[in-house]
Amino acid sequence: MSEAVDLGFPSLNLVPKTDVKQSAKDFKTDQEVRWCPGCGDYAILAGVQSFMPELGLAKENIVWISGIGCSSRFPYYMDTFGMHSIHGRAPAIASGLAMTRPDLSVWVVTGDGDALSIGGNHLIHALRRNVNLKILLFNNRIYGLTKGQYSPTSEVGKVTKSTPMGSLDYPFNPVSLALGAEASFVARTIDSDRKHLTETLRAAALHEGTALVEIYQNCNIFNDGAWDPLKDSDHRDSLTFRLVDGQPITLVDGSRGVIREPNGSLGIADVAEVGIDAILVHDAHNPDPSVAFALSRLSDSMTLANTPIGVFRDVARPSYDSAFQSQLALAQESGRGDLAALLAGSDTWEIV
């Protein structure tokens, strides 16, 4: 076990680097992957495994923690440390690990049910605290493992096993929810877009604090094609805003862009009409989350029109764990506590 661990972790907020050259397959385990053939989770797993070496971290200092769900089987397939915990609690468990072990790179894998239904409270609290976690939320808009009930991200009116006449709940927009919960980093990407997935993982890994990455994932058994409009080459470019820091926010095909409305909202206009200079330039580092929030509202949860993908928000805020460790260090500046003195206290008497 690395030096750092033994001695109550002097506040070095630093994960040991690997001393060997790593490749994707170094992160594969001997376990049979048990997802359905065609599941979007395979693509994400492959993407993550091929990205990992870029971190250049000692494998043993990387930990994957998940809840329960198809997506949450993820840790079994990563040859690092890992825990497949209980439904919805991964952010809480990971927080306890991350804040006490600054020498670890802690990743959370969760699903739209795991993170937003039963686990909603732990997620929003992890976000506001800004614990140093990277949370990958596999959003397939369905409960996969329990065989197809609607989830908190399912569109209104969804007919599922538990809603034969259609669901009534207005869905969460995970990006909006995260921004409302004081998140310092929020991004969105798609299982099938390896390049964008990798870029997004990179940005998340670079961020200090909690990074939430929503990954649109296809469940081909219970909610097949949920994200097809954003995938098929005929439409995706006219439906997707790709957020790039410092770039005007336009659809991938460049046809339309985001503008400011007189009433303070954001709107969408033909670039040709308004001219590229009128188009809002993306600034993920804007300390005010309002614009990122407004961007998260552009998309239509039914048609998926105007869906922004990329990094919505990425601002610097001290992570909970660094502050946590600093308080410890500060308290011990003048030396460690003396147990005998503590037990004795001040108000004692002798019996002879």
Added chain:
Amino acid sequence: MSEAVDLGFPSLNLVPKTDVKQSAKDFKTDQEVRWCPGCGDYAILAGVQSFMPELGLAKENIVWISGIGCSSRFPYYMDTFGMHSIHGRAPAIASGLAMTRPDLSVWVVTGDGDALSIGGNHLIHALRRNVNLKILLFNNRIYGLTKGQYSPTSEVGKVTKSTPMGSLDYPFNPVSLALGAEASFVARTIDSDRKHLTETLRAAALHEGTALVEIYQNCNIFNDGAWDPLKDSDHRDSLTFRLVDGQPITLVDGSRGVIREPNGSLGIADVAEVGIDAILVHDAHNPDPSVAFALSRLSDSMTLANTPIGVFRDVARPSYDSAFQSQLALAQESGRGDLAALLAGSDTWEIV
């Protein structure tokens, strides 16, 4: 018990009216109020009791449900039906009641710990579902009943019994959180401002669906003066934006107002400089929550400068319970189910 109840509630979404003239004291119970002398909860209780008659509802069709906390003792003091439940679960319990009893007016009382700490998940889900609940969140930025630990709304660095070196968690902004959770109605008011409290209760009561009202409340024992800047007559007018639909958003003293920044955010400017026409006009009915969200970000959680009070958002969206009842009605249009037929099913055989 009103007719409506006996017969599985034909979808009449209507609360019986009172047939007698009501006054505040009709809503007082014989129970000794057990809050500390000087607690802000007294003012809220009085405000609610004097507002109730305005609703003109049959007392027996009003229900108050709370969690646990000083604030959650509220139902004992309202002479209606009421339940003092368990910590954080009031929105869940109230949802079950509201969606099955459209003939009731269901109110929830909760605290910043009850609603945002342990109860955060139920709150955000009630909001997105838009169950017909009126939720009063007494925010005193502290855990009162457990004698003064910091809460999810406490400012960073707060020194409390559980945080001798200061708290590390970045606080929730309840309004931002609610807007991120798809709330259809969000407002903020202050315990000591009876007039504004009453207006706000009125607006909430008029709203169909979940209405969240954050009430700044003083805990004079464990967090005395938390909201003083917004109360003392010397400063409040220069610190408070009073949101009035259709009015330009300026500080109460009119000195400064809210403007749109080039980067899409909202800013604050001297009205004298920019002129009143440049000031954003408040529109609580804007279907896009982005502007309301931006307004919620103006205030400084430390100094309380630029704190908007009033109704941030109030949009029409079918309430969960009405949709819930409509599905029931629709299913029974062609008559009620036949139990014998159900039990028999289609694939049977006779043994003689």
Added chain:
Amino acid sequence: MSKQVVQLDRVIIRFAGDSGDGMQLTGDQFTSRTASFGNDLSTLPDFPAEIRAPAGTLPGVSAFQLHFADHDIMTPGDAPNVLVAMNPAALKANMRDLPRGADLIINTDEFTTRALTKVGYDANPLDDGSLSSYSVHPIPLTSLTVQALKGFDMSKKDAERAKNMFALGLLSWLYARPTEGTRTFLKQKFAKKPEILAANIAAFEAGWSFGETTEDFSVQYEIKPATMPAGRYRNMHGNLALSYGLIAAAERAELPLFLGSYPITPASDILHELSKHKKFGVMTFQAEDEIAGVGSAIGAAYGGMLGVTTTSGPGVALKSEAIGLAVSLELPLVIVDVQRGGPSTGLPTKTEQSDLLQAMFGRNGEAPVPIVAPRSPGDCFDAAIEAVRIATTYRTPVFLLSDGYLANGSEPWLIPDVDSLPDLRVEFASAHNHTNDDGSTEFWPYKRDPETLARPWAVPGTKGLEHRIGGIEKSDGIGNISYDADNHDLMVRLRQAKIDGITVADLEVDDPTGDARVLVLGWGSTYGPIGAAARRVRKDGISVAQAHLRHLNPFPANTAEVLGRYDKVVIPEMNLGQLALLIRGRFLVDAIAYNQVRGLPFKAEELAGVIKDVVASV
């Protein structure tokens, strides 16, 4: 050419294949036909927790066992007489349970070297003689199916997917099952896909005629209908029976049924089923988590609904605190726990009885909750009605403890006459119930019925009954907050006395010879295996008595007396002895706990052995 027909009194068939091979559907169909043919039967589905575990692997094997007979039977059977193995994994995973001489129907097409090595066969068991002690029927099911579907314009891959129908056809012929029902089922299932429908029916018929024509099967078997009590029957699964029981109870109680639930295996199907019955005023709410599930049910119960929440063990753990609230509020509530393998996530798709003590004691403080348990799939119907009776009569949360085996298993079910169901109507409080010395009257929410000790159910909307209740201790009667020491002691004892005082049916003992000195006591889904074991033992002329508890809390009034009658009491459970602890602690009887925690029901054979040993020891 018509074949020789052999009469059998009972057969156990196991269908085994990949999660994707449709074995559950095949088994269900064969079962339905067998049911409507009039045999008695019992089934045991056994599938992995993954949705589609990887093809051709051992963890991916999904199996369905069916036991049917011309007489009444009690279990899905210990060891199959016939194994249908769709691939090498299915063969390997199930060989262990196969008695010598059993029939082995093997889909040879899948026995490729790749597939064989994948599960660790270095030689092909079809060739290496390792199966010599079985009567093997090697059949290229896949290719025969593809052949049969040549005419259809569909990909080979799609054609192959109909191979389970070919197998179904073959076995339907082999055991002379009626075929009409299967056609009807397929017509409904593929109503929108005529091409697929036609293909499936073709495959099914091909399988049937293959049986008729092939030399391999020289005989056809016939199992005469069983003689069962007269009446109209249907095949019934446990979760369905439980759902129907709740609906029926609500109808008889004239209360709208409200279900607040969060999906979890193996309980989800109850949520799915109830959500279909809005026509009966049934309201279902998929909550954000288990706590909100039970919370919403408590809210609904407070409002006068029949509040129900359904879950499995992990969900019960989460609901613990809220159930304590329901105990304190004394509101009717039914908590359904379809038990699965534990601890923690455990074995989600396997059965177990290990939540009994959690149901008994899994709450802070003294918080007694009645417990009712069904004994067979069909019995889930009656058990649900009984749970509702207790909840509404005594104004208390009630546990209904089913398990994964009951939930997914099925048996013939005598359709009950609706009017014969108990009248469960309740009275809501409608007026003041207390008179003060000055003659004025009030409503006291905790003034109890002297007989049942139940408090009034006063729902919002009732004029003049405005009152407040909560989870803090309340003063007896008037119900205001009270920190008084004596009052607390009184209230704790009153709540306990109310539960202890619940009237439940006496424990019945099955002791045909009347001279048994050993009693086998059980609860829940062990009823079948224990009964079957008792029969075997008795066949050998050995006397043994059987008693099965429907009520775990409170125990029937005559329990002590019954236990006292026998020299030894054996308690078989699919846990480490939970009922045994309660019986020993309560009645000081040196009960012998026989336990297995294998995620599967007991085998009758084995239990019979255990019983014989005990009998021999007295």
Added chain:
Amino acid sequence: MSKQVVQLDRVIIRFAGDSGDGMQLTGDQFTSRTASFGNDLSTLPDFPAEIRAPAGTLPGVSAFQLHFADHDIMTPGDAPNVLVAMNPAALKANMRDLPRGADLIINTDEFTTRALTKVGYDANPLDDGSLSSYSVHPIPLTSLTVQALKGFDMSKKDAERAKNMFALGLLSWLYARPTEGTRTFLKQKFAKKPEILAANIAAFEAGWSFGETTEDFSVQYEIKPATMPAGRYRNMHGNLALSYGLIAAAERAELPLFLGSYPITPASDILHELSKHKKFGVMTFQAEDEIAGVGSAIGAAYGGMLGVTTTSGPGVALKSEAIGLAVSLELPLVIVDVQRGGPSTGLPTKTEQSDLLQAMFGRNGEAPVPIVAPRSPGDCFDAAIEAVRIATTYRTPVFLLSDGYLANGSEPWLIPDVDSLPDLRVEFASAHNHTNDDGSTEFWPYKRDPETLARPWAVPGTKGLEHRIGGIEKSDGIGNISYDADNHDLMVRLRQAKIDGITVADLEVDDPTGDARVLVLGWGSTYGPIGAAARRVRKDGISVAQAHLRHLNPFPANTAEVLGRYDKVVIPEMNLGQLALLIRGRFLVDAIAYNQVRGLPFKAEELAGVIKDVVASV
């Protein structure tokens, strides 16, 4: 004039007043002085759940009872010899407990008609002779205090707030307590408010000299120091001792202590205390709820910390599912449950022992968890260390069951020598622990220590030990997901065997005469009352044996043997018989359960009666 001095061997004083009157502080100060004076003592605070319940009302009364003596005592005493009543409510609320002849010190200033009627006195008890059988000392405490503070520039209201110091001064004189400590305390408390400080000291001194001078008190009492084992002592509260025990254990284990907790009465003070000790590397995390509290502790334990979570009954209910995960993960974890009155919210500030069965069984599936219970405030220190020993040695969650009485009560505590504390160092796994047939090596997370059956504690950051664990059933040894029936049965039994195999100290029996035929068995905070009762019984020449369980799971190895020695076993509990059920079920002993659920500790007098009756019956 100096007064006559009377020697007493023991005194029980109760201070009672409004929640706002500072009775707890007054009691604490009197206690500290009494402790440092060298008396043995035991205290019982008793206050409402509200922060400041309305002034002058019965629910608003806050009381503090102190029992001190010149010999060792075991309880805060049954009935006070002296009651200090700051107002009519305090008098009324406490009269019931007052034996005839007791001294009554009454603050007459508060006995206004308004105040009297408010609590339902229609006549002033000071005048109507209803107190004739007590020796009443009517004193205008408030006005005397105000007078004494004339010189100070402070409002009358502020001056009045010092009346508790006047009372403290008076009683300090009456029982010849040292005064220096009180001054020091006040100096610290009001360091920043010199005016207030001076006023309080003045009031304190005024009270003292009032005692010296007034005619009303003709005698001063003296209680000689008690003879206790030699050594350095301090006064110790249960929650503080428990906190120190955890810190000490962490030091001895050389593991950083991590507490994940959510505030709840009466456990919050442990969180408060531990948050002060970052100097010891103690990490405290106030989580968003109890589930996150235990969740974060599990995460920390996984990372190699000493993971602890603290709560009370309702919080335990919420943690149930996660505790089950810890059982399945087999990670060290200490769960502190400071029990309070239940069910549900119950009586948050009162004591109870009703979470024993929840701790034992409150989880889904077979999920055994060891249980350790302290017997006195000071003993919470040792019990905490023992809980940590078990958790780290056996890699298991452990319940530490304290209660409200232990948490807030105090007693003299012999300060332990740090080096005498057990060595709790653990070894993390650092290398592969399994060799395959081909000679290659692997790390098997579930390969157990043959002796303890503990699995390796392999923390992230350890090169070559990368592995995955989870709540799904795992195959023995290698730890991969396994749905195998036999493996599950094995794992369930292994987890149980590990807990059953924990070595714990034998049960010690206190049977001075050696001829007792009745054993009184207890656990937790009933130790004091049972011990005191046993003494009383023995004083009357009656033999009785006492044994007290520190370990509720597993029971000590000699428990059966001990129980077997006696004709009758009595088990007094502050619940409805939870330990009794376990003892009866496990050992088939017809234990007699004596139960009270009043939110208060047993009275020795009463227990003595119970014991005598049982002895008489043998």
